[in-house]
Amino acid sequence: MKMSIQYRHSGKRRFAARAATAVLAACVAMVAGLGGALAAQDYDRLSEQTRDYVAVRGPIVALERVRVIDGTGGPVLEDQTVLLRDGRIAAVGPAATVAVPEGAERHDLSGHTVIPGMVGMHDHLFYTSVGGRRVQLGYSAPRLYLGSGVTTIRTTGSFTPFADVHLKDAIDRGDSPGPRIHITAPYITGSTGSVHQARMTSPEQARRFVEYWAEEGATWLKAYTSIGSAELGAAIEAAHRLGLRVTGHLCSVSFQEAVALGIDNLEHGMLTASDFVPEKEPDRCPGNIMQRAGGSDPTGPIAQETIAAMVEAGVGLTATLAVYEAFFPDRDVVDERTLELMAPDLREAYLDERGRIQEMGPDPENFRNEMRFEKAFVDAGGLLAAGVDPTGNGGALPGFGNQRNFELLLEAGLSPVQAVQVVSANGAKILGVDDELGTVEVGKLADLIVLNGDPGSDPSAIRAVRWVFKDGVGYDSRELIQATRGLVGVR
Template sequence: MTMSRIFAALTAASMAGGLAGPLASQSYGQLSEETRGYVAVRGATVALENVRVVDGTGGPILDGQTVLLRDGRIAAVGPSSSVSVPAGAERHDLSGHTVIPGMVGMHDHLFYTAVGGRRVQLGYSAPRLYLGSGVTTIRTTGSITPFADIHLKDAIDRGDSPGPRIHLTAPYITGSSGAPHQARMTSPEQARRFVEYWAGEGATWVKAYTSIRSAELGAAIEEAHRLGLRVTGHLCSVSFQEAVELGIDNLEHGMLTASDFVAEKEPDRCPGNIMQRAGGSDPTGAVAMETIEAMVEAGVGLTATLAVYEAFFPDRDVVDERTLELMTPDLREAYLDERGRIQEVGPDPSNFQNELRFEKAFVDAGGLLAAGVDPTGNGGALPGFGNQRNFELLMEAGLSTAQAVQVVSANGAKILGVHEDVGTIEAGKVADLVVLAGNLESDPYTIRAVRWVFKDGVGYDSPELIEATRGLVGIR
């Protein structure tokens, strides 16, 4: 192991353990001319006055608040009558607006797949869509072109490109059956070598995929933890409860991928038609409760990816005009044709409702639920827009506004180990905020009405970022 890799691994270990120092803020002066073109609010001290605040803690929603930003951090938050705004501050009266923390996307790839086998790296569109939609931090959760992800992260960190903070996940590891972009693990030793290599390249997470065996997954988890990395999984050959026993840190998607629900599952083998078989199970029955209890007791978080699953089910309102406008014309036509076929022959829509019920049960049991868009599948879930849709679907599942905001912001920050800096609106934290035009509590669709997105206290113009991607989703 080279010295550079040892240093990278030690750095990753420090970050994963929550021992890293405070995040450095990226000021307006550090941004490139291109990135500055998207900035709407750039003052060193900014007061967002008379707003409704949903702070991400799960606590009460507060009206008539002022959020004071100074040098990239939240200097104060409280009633407008009591927050002292210094002379020379850039003041904005935002009556009628809601402010929430910047969203933390926990399954937010930088590539995109769509109907017809389309797969493309969205190095231009994705970072603009994420940031423009209010997502200020993402975890890639699997990569098909990992060095492209690394280079994009570097460009954003330098200020050369607009986009969210990126937590890098290594390429997928799987078992004997895997796609060309996935690393097939055939021995525990190979799994350990894989983790060691990607730790040296800057990855802080490893993503295990459906056909991985217990021995290789266990070895990857053990090596990752030795080097300070964490492991998540979209599993099938290994059940959720088995993965918890192996020490996994996070699980993806929910009951629609949990082979725990298939009674005749064989060790290290993925049962067929898992989405339909698991989805048709009781989301609050004995197996569900055993699985949830095991995860909660071990502190294993769950990532909801409701937006990507919804697009595969009939009788769902998934033809978002904003999404269609950003797609290339041929992609738009193919997606609409696919939705027509799904409406006629799609899976049982009650299975999607079961997923909603499972995630609500997980939250009710004290589970740490986060969310991510997973912009794959048939193309209906776009970066950023899918994150917003997740919020709406969490509300449909029965979460309160405060709970749903907590899921899409603070809970992801907790899983990433960066909650001391981001995820909630509290004095001293990094000024990552989303300004929404409307009352989010009375209208969940207000999550789409993003006016400004603050990252490090710099306010980006959401419509400008999104408009820059028009007609490019599916190309770049």
């Protein structure tokens, strides 16, 4: 990988990065001190291409007679009016008491539910599927995320990081529809990483990598399976010094070891936690980790120790149930709306793959163990968020997989109120933007989903998105999604 060579040998780059460290840290501190620094993006700033998907313009909008699940963990509120003004939530309260200003755009939405925009914490802008297909979804992914109700994403690893940076800029300008994007640098891993990943072979190299990507606009790093503990520790130290945070899909370093090193977030859950392999050697990833860890006791002593360490340190966990589900038999992972968005050859290959998986026989409990582990994490006071991770065999699409996570969290035993909190507010907390996003509360940015139905009594209502509001502008879900028909796996 060219970038790895550049980091290893460019003395000028290294000197420049070090010289800029103090300035970068000061800038990060200044931005952090601004508080609610996220600016609303009004309709007038949107390009004609983006306006094509707008159904509700504002600037003053009243969503009347709605049910509200606000993401705070509080009770479901019936017969409410949510008033939006200039991109923010101006009022939330009983429909009989909220005063709607003259000239407001009023919508009677009886039978509908308003929840916060989802915050996708493992939402790549690339896509992989059966047969080794990998493609950057610069067109379809942002439309699918936004159309499905995902108003904020963290990329959580990248193969073409500058494509992500440029797409973020286009969305921020209003040139393209899509969610807010938090940029994660390319994967950092050990000496056995792929050609698309940055291979860290020394703590100094890890520090140089962090300094470079801090300059390029990344706010998160993602450590991958074969990284060593010394390199991970150096990356975490450098990231924290510069105001960045670190998450990891780990194996060579266990969850408990990563927590001790100061990691901020962990991905996937027990199916990647080498803590569950007693004979694990230091800095080595045991083989067959998904099956070995997944076959362990999700509520036993090792699980309890791992969860306790994470909770005590305030380390969040990202659930990615939707991507794992497609690897197990007897799961509902073949639906028509997903298939119609896939490119024809991809659709055929995916269906063939699912046929082979069905022939494997009964699920050996690994997937259900993962759900039990996540429920135990929540019960212990852990901060659980969620993301789709649109990779694997291709069954989990951007946006659709975020919705499916909600359904799977209910299957795992969470209440609808808890599941809404996981897919929205908790991600905002991990990102550090919960003062502006993640709940339906007065003063926050108007990032909302209007669902035609009640996801509390019918989990599938999470798929019945009518409008998605971002900055108080309401986008037509159906139009955004239909624009990607037959294009997933292509662009």
